Amino acid sequence: MISWSSALALAAAAVAAAGDKNSLPRFEAHGREPGAALMGVSRPEPRDVAAEVRRRGFYAGDAIGAGDCSTCHEDVAAQWAGSVHRFSSFNNPYYRVSVEEFRKEKGFVASRFCGNCHEPTVVATGAIDNPIDRTRPEPQAGVTCVVCHSVTHVDLEGNGRYLVDLRPVPTEKGPHGARVRPPLMAEPRFCAACHKVGLGPEITGERWLRGQNDYDAWHISAVSGNGAGSVFRPPATQRCQDCHMPLEPAVKGDAAAKNGMIRSHRFLGANTALPHLRGDAEQEARTAAFLRGKASLSLIWSGRDRLDAVLRARGVGHRFPGGTMDSNEVWLEVTALDGAGRVLARSGDRRPDGALAPDTHLVRAQPVDGTGRPLLRRDPQHMRGMAFDAALTPSDPQVVRYLVPAATARVKARLLYRKFTPAYARLACADLPPATRGRCLDLPIVEIAAAELAAGAAAPDDPALLIDWGVALADATADHADEARAPLERARALAPKKVEPLLGLGRLALRLGQTDEVVRVGAAALALAPEHPAALALTTRALLEAYRAPAARSPAERLGRRLPGDRTALALLARARGLGGDAPGALEAADRLLVIDPESEEGHYQRAVALRELGRDAESEAALHRYDFHRVAVETDLKLREGWRAQHPGHADESEPCHVHRLVEARADQPRGRRSRVPSQR
Numbered sequence: 001m002i003s004w005s006s007a008l009a010l011a012a013a014a015v016a017a018a019g020d021k022n023s024l025p026r027f028e029a030h031g032r033e034p035g036a037a038l039m040g041v042s043r044p045e046p047r048d049v050a051a052e053v054r055r056r057g058f059y060a061g062d063a064i065g066a067g068d069c070s071t072c073h074e075d076v077a078a079q080w081a082g083s084v085h086r087f088s089s090f091n092n093p094y095y096r097v098s099v100e101e102f103r104k105e106k107g108f109v110a111s112r113f114c115g116n117c118h119e120p121t122v123v124a125t126g127a128i129d130n131p132i133d134r135t136r137p138e139p140q141a142g143v144t145c146v147v148c149h150s151v152t153h154v155d156l157e158g159n160g161r162y163l164v165d166l167r168p169v170p171t172e173k174g175p176h177g178a179r180v181r182p183p184l185m186a187e188p189r190f191c192a193a194c195h196k197v198g199l200g201p202e203i204t205g206e207r208w209l210r211g212q213n214d215y216d217a218w219h220i221s222a223v224s225g226n227g228a229g230s231v232f233r234p235p236a237t238q239r240c241q242d243c244h245m246p247l248e249p250a251v252k253g254d255a256a257a258k259n260g261m262i263r264s265h266r267f268l269g270a271n272t273a274l275p276h277l278r279g280d281a282e283q284e285a286r287t288a289a290f291l292r293g294k295a296s297l298s299l300i301w302s303g304r305d306r307l308d309a310v311l312r313a314r315g316v317g318h319r320f321p322g323g324t325m326d327s328n329e330v331w332l333e334v335t336a337l338d339g340a341g342r343v344l345a346r347s348g349d350r351r352p353d354g355a356l357a358p359d360t361h362l363v364r365a366q367p368v369d370g371t372g373r374p375l376l377r378r379d380p381q382h383m384r385g386m387a388f389d390a391a392l393t394p395s396d397p398q399v400v401r402y403l404v405p406a407a408t409a410r411v412k413a414r415l416l417y418r419k420f421t422p423a424y425a426r427l428a429c430a431d432l433p434p435a436t437r438g439r440c441l442d443l444p445i446v447e448i449a450a451a452e453l454a455a456g457a458a459a460p461d462d463p464a465l466l467i468d469w470g471v472a473l474a475d476a477t478a479d480h481a482d483e484a485r486a487p488l489e490r491a492r493a494l495a496p497k498k499v500e501p502l503l504g505l506g507r508l509a510l511r512l513g514q515t516d517e518v519v520r521v522g523a524a525a526l527a528l529a530p531e532h533p534a535a536l537a538l539t540t541r542a543l544l545e546a547y548r549a550p551a552a553r554s555p556a557e558r559l560g561r562r563l564p565g566d567r568t569a570l571a572l573l574a575r576a577r578g579l580g581g582d583a584p585g586a587l588e589a590a591d592r593l594l595v596i597d598p599e600s601e602e603g604h605y606q607r608a609v610a611l612r613e614l615g616r617d618a619e620s621e622a623a624l625h626r627y628d629f630h631r632v633a634v635e636t637d638l639k640l641r642e643g644w645r646a647q648h649p650g651h652a653d654e655s656e657p658c659h660v661h662r663l664v665e666a667r668a669d670q671p672r673g674r675r676s677r678v679p680s681q682r
């Protein structure tokens with residue numbers, strides 16, 4: 001019988017640091033260090049850890065932090081050992097450079113903020129408040145088994161605000177499971193603890209800003225069962241755990257396996273750079289395989305010498321790309337070839353140093369500093385807003401336009417993913433020992449999707465593609481209204497039972513301010529798909545826009561019943577009730593919205609309005625104050641955008657949907673055939 005580790009047997013209780021939200025979690029040690037408890041038994045000798053850190057720049061030997069769990073949970077431990085969670089701390093050069101810069105600028109104590117998510121063990125020991133000795137085992141442990149398996153409470157604001165219960169782990173079957181698997185762990189809310197970031201004034205020195213936030217992006221979408229406005233609804237809902245922790249055969253005989261299967265702890269996502277750096281070919285290949293096909297790409301001629309690239313996320317539970325928007329690089333490479341297969345022109349080319357050509361279409365958001373300059377060093381403290389946001393939602397298609405040379409015979413396009421920019425890698429890898437520096441700089445590139453189209457190819461006749469194209473164009477500016485209508489009408493004729501073309505037409509009408517038309521189309525959509533949330537949402541919106549609040553009440557209430565936990569639905573309900581004269585009802589809806597998202601700008605606003613209506617002025621003022629705090633100030637963003645535009649002429653329109661990129665002619669002095677030879681993996 002294997003005995004429990006003494007480290008696990010120690011009693012350490014977590015207490016919330018009242019009033020100082022930024023320092024959560026704070027651990028109170030009883031007798032011994034909670035840092036050691038969070039790591040489980042530290043198997044490797046500190047001496048061996050130090051030697052490897054000096055040789056490679058980080059420790060990747062025996063899994064620090066799997067502790068004694070690994071004796072019975074061999075599969076889980078092995079999977080976790082290659083995961084990003086294990087390498088989230090000073091054992092990750094791409095993270096280290098950024099946190100060290102932050103510590104230099106803001107002080108050691110301020111970096112507890114980062115540490116609560118990236119290195120809870122170092123926060124727990126208190127070492128985070130001092131210069132870090134990277135050769136110690138603690139900074140070489142990331143998010144360990146005991147961290148996750150002790151979380152008892154998470155704040156919906158995320159930001160690493162969670163509580164852990166470090167009671168000893170009992171051996172007996174029932175109590176073991178109860179201690180290490182609280183029901184919270186099965187919920188996406190659990191992941192929100194670290195996958196939802198808000199940058200408060202104490203970080204930015206200025207306004208509050210939303211940071212990376214996969215949790216709300218998931219919650220607001222149809223993947224979670226919400227997504228009131230979503231034209232497309234997946235057949236089944238999925239949690240974070242379903243996609244990132246799928247069941248996998250337990251080949252090593254894990255004690256917790258059921259029918260030979262175990263929840264994967266590889267936490268596959270998009271990070272190919274970290275496994276590549278370590279030479280972990282399996283995790284790298286699995287990550288690339290996980291990524292491939294997660295967005296689709298289709299090409300359609302939309303005019304003479306003009307091409308539309310239609311993009312849509314497939315099987316993503318939040319925005320694509322997820323995670324950090326400033327360093328994840330996803331782009332479109334579009335190449336025009338002549339009749340002999342020679343490259344005529346290209347967009348999305350790479351320079352010899354790996355950097356992308358300046359006019360490349362990036363699929364992501366672009367955070368900028370106060371002057372509109374892009375954040376290039378993963379320095380969230382300098383972020384002031386977004387210059388553009390071209391990330392894909394889980395289901396809304398997107399169109400990007402390309403102008404190609406007249407002599408084009410064929411066009412090839414690829415959607416490519418690189419985890420970091422080469423410039424950022426140069427920064428992060430600079431002081432690594434030669435043994436690892438080369439691999440750190442060599443960032444893998446994964447091909448997500450590819451498409452080809454010959455000159456003169458006919459318009460598509462596939463209803464699914466016509467719908468994607470039409471819906472994407474409907475979301476663009478009103479100038480494209482007619483272009484959007486044609487494919488949607490065609491799709492409707494080809495597939496009269498499908499509701500999506502009608503919903504696309506409804507969106508288009510709303511964009512054009514044709515509110516009666518929206519109501520008409522909405523009714524037709526509801527006849528095809530009873531209580532379809534998007535049809536109810538469109539109808540409610542149109543009626544509110546037409547100042548017909550009493551009429552909006554009925555679809556709003558139906559939507560509220562259809563999706564009771566959806567924030568878009570609750571915001572519409574609050575508006576319809578409030579404008580219809582039902583202030584108590586509006587307050588009830590706003591309060592429900594704020595339970596789901598305590599930082600909702602719209603929620604605080606609707607609450608403030610309802611409270612004023614009810615004569616509760618002091619409370620209304622307080623709500624207005626919260627609204628101002630979380631409000632995305634349009635004027636500020638416009639100013640930042642201006643700054644960006646002035647500095648990036650080739651990229652000036654990125655914030656406009658359906659903007660145009662012109663392919664850059666291949667230079668005559670370069671061997672043309674060779675230019676198109678780009679390896680597909682790297």
Ligand code: HEC
Pocket residue numbers: 002004008040068069070071072073145146149169171172173174176177178180181255256
């Ligand atoms: C002595 C062997 C042993 C050790 C050590 C051990 N476990 Fe377990 N664990 C088991 C067995 C057997 C099961 C399946 C039976 C059960 O659920 O209790 C299990 C089940 C689990 C489950 C699933 C519980 C459920 O209800 O579905 C989790 C989670 C878990 N262990 C986590 C851990 C963690 C984290 C550690 C290290 C702190 C650990 N275990 C250490 C033997 C062990």
Ligand code: HEC
Pocket residue numbers: 065066069070073076077078080081085143144145146148149185186190241242245256257258261262263265
């Ligand atoms: C990032 C958080 C996280 C880390 C780190 C983590 N786990 Fe888990 N683990 C989970 C979650 C979440 C579940 C439950 C998933 C669900 O219910 O869908 C789980 C489930 C399990 C299970 C039950 C598996 C099953 O198929 O039912 C075991 C056993 C387990 N973990 C052990 C470990 C061990 C051992 C480690 C360290 C080597 C570890 N975990 C690290 C989050 C984590």
Ligand code: HEC
Pocket residue numbers: 084085087088089092095116117118120143147148190191192193194195240241244245267268269270271272287323
């Ligand atoms: C205690 C904090 C914490 C919790 C809880 C947590 N994560 Fe993470 N997770 C992180 C950090 C930190 C990183 C990034 C590490 C890095 O890149 O340096 C990360 C990275 C990831 C990645 C990225 C992998 C990649 O390839 O880029 C995925 C996927 C992921 N987490 C999924 C989950 C899921 C699903 C849950 C809930 C079951 C969860 N995490 C819970 C802290 C956490």
Ligand code: HEC
Pocket residue numbers: 188191192195214215216218219223238239240241242243244269270271290291294315316317318319320321322323324328
């Ligand atoms: C329907 C499946 C699905 C669901 C549900 C889902 N994800 Fe993902 N996730 C993906 C895919 C596919 C990717 C890779 C493409 C991308 O980056 O969007 C990914 C990427 C990520 C990344 C890595 C980004 C990076 O840069 O490496 C993180 C972190 C993440 N997801 C966290 C979460 C969290 C937290 C949840 C729940 C709130 C969640 N995911 C729900 C499919 C899903």
Ligand code: HEC
Pocket residue numbers: 092094095096098099102111113114115116117118158159160193194195196197212269271274322323324325327328378380381
């Ligand atoms: C609420 C939790 C949380 C906080 C707080 C947080 N991060 Fe992260 N960070 C994450 C997650 C999750 C990822 C993974 C997203 C991805 O893979 O795109 C990440 C990714 C990163 C990365 C990209 C490196 C990599 O390997 O993916 C850097 C650099 C980084 N964080 C730096 C910081 C710094 C510096 C701070 C403090 C100023 C900080 N983070 C605060 C959760 C957090």
